[in-house]
Amino acid sequence: MFTRSTNSPQETAALAARVAEKLPAGTVLCFEGDLGAGKTLFVQNLAKALGVKGEVTSPTFNLMNIYEDGELPLVHFDLYRLESESELDEIGFYEYSYAPDGLVLIEWADKFPDNLPEDYILLKIERGNGEDERQLTFSARGDAEAVLKELEKSC
Ligand code: ADP
Ligand code: MG
Numbered sequence: 001m002f003t004r005s006t007n008s009p010q011e012t013a014a015l016a017a018r019v020a021e022k023l024p025a026g027t028v029l030c031f032e033g034d035l036g037a038g039k040t041l042f043v044q045n046l047a048k049a050l051g052v053k054g055e056v057t058s059p060t061f062n063l064m065n066i067y068e069d070g071e072l073p074l075v076h077f078d079l080y081r082l083e084s085e086s087e088l089d090e091i092g093f094y095e096y097s098y099a100p101d102g103l104v105l106i107e108w109a110d111k112f113p114d115n116l117p118e119d120y121i122l123l124k125i126e127r128g129n130g131e132d133e134r135q136l137t138f139s140a141r142g143d144a145e146a147v148l149k150e151l152e153k154s155c
Contacts, residue, residue, distance in 0.1 A: 001139040002152045008132050012038050015136065015155060016045035022150045025072055026100045028117045030109030030141075033125035038134055039107045040078075042123070046105070047074055059107075063091050073102035080108045088115055119143040121151070 006012045023029065029046075031039040044056040050070035059065045059078040067074040075096050082088065097104050097117055109116055119142030126135045138155075140148040 001137060002148075002155075003135055003137045004155060005128065006134050006136065007130065009038070009041055012041055012134060012136070013045035016042045017049035018155050019151060020046040020049035022147070022154055023103055023121075024147065025102060027144070027147055028097065028104040028106065028120035030106045030116060030120050030122050031125065032108075032110040032122060034127070035080075037125040037127065039125060042125070042136075043076055043105050043107070046103075047076075050074065050103075064093075064096060066096070073099065075099050075102060075104045076107075077105070077109075078107040079111050082111065085112060085115055088112060116141075121147060 004015060006015060031042070033039055040058045047056045047067055047070060050072060052067045052070040052074065054067070054069065056067065056076070057065065059076055060080055063078060063081065065076045067076070077093065077097070088094065097106065106116070121144050122139045122141055124137045127133065128135055138148060138151055
């Protein structure tokens with residue numbers, strides 16, 4: 001586990017770009033953090049760093065977006081509005097969260113801890129004292145330690 005602090009959206013964006021470079025295909029990145037923590041901002045900048053051209057929007061209402069014009073296909077979920085586990089099946093969560101050739105990014109993953117893929121990087125974003133201060137804590141679940149080590153080295 002390791003933590004990085006940022007003091008502006010720009011610093012978080014720069015961190016997301018460095019993370020993007022180090023995630024091998026097949027990685028799942030799960031986000032935990034309150035509304036306004038910076039989960040979507042992180043995803044937007046990760047996508048940009050991977051060459052996604054179009055606008056990356058928050059999938060709060062449509063639950064999932066897929067971006068296929070970057071270096072890797074990106075699947076972006078936001079589980080905020082889901083109320084029960086059974087809805088995961090309905091939105092195709094199990095199907096689309098298995099993307100060995102792409103990256104899977106899941107906001108509000110901690111709502112369904114028992115239904116996540118086995119191996120993933122967990123990124124917890126917390127507010128600090130100042131308005132624009134954030135603490136980003138990265139940890140590995142399952143077999144994701146090697147990826148975590150690479151992230152720690154370059155972030
Ligand atoms: P979430 O998806 O977690 O609900 P968003 O990414 O949509 O949050 O929004 C984060 C908001 O917080 C943005 O308005 C962003 O400008 C602001 N912000 C302020 N400081 C930071 C920071 N250090 N890192 C990320 N976002 C920040
Ligand atoms: Mg969001």
